[in-house]
Amino acid sequence: MITTVTLNAAIDKTYYVPLFTQKSVMRVQRFYAEAGGKGINVARVISQLGKPVLATGFAGGFNGRFIRQELDRQQIQHDFVEVAGESRLCLNIINELDGISTEILEPGPVISDTAMEQFTVKFKELAKRSVVVCISGSLPAGVPKDFYAKLVSLAKGEGAVVLLDTSGEALQRGAEAAPYLIKPNEQEAAQLIGKSVSDAREMIEQLVSMERMNIPCITISLGSEGSLAYVQGAYYRVKPPLIDAVNTVGCGDSFMAGMAVCIAEGRSIEESLRYATAVGSANALNEKAGYINKADVDELLKQVKVVQL
Template sequence: MITTVTMNAAIDKTYYVPRFPLGKVTRVSGMIADAGGKGINVARVASLLGAQVTASGFAGGSNGRFIESELAKLGIAHDFVHVEGESRLCLNIMDEEAGTSTELLEPGPTVPQEQYEQLKMTVKQLAGRSRVLCFSGSMPAGVPVESYAELVAIARQAGATVLLDASGEALVRGITAAPFMIKPNEDEAAVLLGGPLDAGGSECRQQLARLAAAGIACVIVSLGADGAVALWDNRLYRIRVPRISAVNTVGSGDAFTAGFAVALAEGRAPEECLRLAAAAGSANALQRRAGWIDVSDVRSLAEQIAVEPMSV
């Protein structure tokens, strides 16, 4: 089983508008509402890829009930800790004329210490029966900044292989607990490294090794449309993806994590884990909905993705 933990679950609403001028009334031509938050996107894509998945985290109010009902419709098990207040609403406004995406992200509810302690117990229980456990996304108010480090340690001790997709101080603290995999983007990696990543150059291996120094087996840095680089057990890989006509890239990083989790849970070789991850991430960009894939797109794209060892 794969378990995902979304600390700040959301309802993701995507609005499609012909144009999005500021200060004007704009009529929406199309709207999609889904259960969201990074970990829930991971859960949905992993489920679409055929994995048995349980989604956990915090959920509150009527928005939380909507999130749980949407997961149930898809046959995804859930085990959320319920909190007072409302789970957040996140808006993505797609300007079809300009081809731009504007996101408005609510902060989410404040989580009391009691509910955080309850989540730690839930994570321990779920990790004990999961092959892979993914922590994804931002933390709501009230959750201590070191929470990912605590939760990663709990999940590892219970026997799960842990993936961490976070940013900022949450990632800095989380790294200290040695998750199996982290996946910063270029900007996030630059913050951790104190300077830009030399993605195709002679410094790349040394830079990724610095990020892996805490005992992380696999460090992946996503490069957007240019694919990714990865250091896995001291082997350096360049992942190249085909050019596509992207429709909506929101959720592509989560789909990447889902593909990686599924392949890892199936015991595939590193190259195949990275290939499925990149294929799922690219397939997500072909969908109007965030955190969705067409499995036929994943299969087609996987045949076009190159996972090449790098000697630098």
């Protein structure tokens, strides 16, 4: 089984407006409301790829009920710890004119020590039954910055392969616990090394050589430019197909879903990078965040280029 973790679950609302302008009244033309937050997106995409998955994390209030209901409707297994307060609302406003998206993300509920203890017990149990555990997204208030590091160690102790996709201090501390894979985008990678470097190859080399960084697989995602990966001593450049992107929010989560599936199935690294890239690109073709069509993935797969450097 693959388990995905979303400590800061959300209702992801996507608004399509004709022209996004400040100091104006904008009428929404189309909108979508989905169960979201990075790990839930990963779970949905894994499920859309036809593979078994379970989503866990914290969920609370009316929004938490909506999230569980949506997962039920989409027949995605879930096991969340109920928390006091409301799970957050994340808004993605897409300007129809040029496709540019603006995200407004609520902070989410404050998590109590009791809820964290409850989650830790549940997580250990789930990790024991999982081949791969994928931990994604920001930490809600109340959760210590080293919580992902604790989860990484626990899951590794239970024999699971751990993938981590987060940012800032949570990523820094989590990375020190040596998950199997991290996937920062350029901005997150720059935060991790403490400065921005314009050349992606130089950036990944700096990440690899960082002290206390003992991670077998590091991929820096570069949006429409694809990614640069380091896997056990070798570097790879991955180029996605040229597509007409509609909504790129959730591409990183879809990439993680593709990697999780391939790692769970023991596929080669080149095959995994190719597949994950096709899944990431397929998400960009969809109006909803964290959504793919399997037929798109199969088509895009033929056009992804992976080159060992």
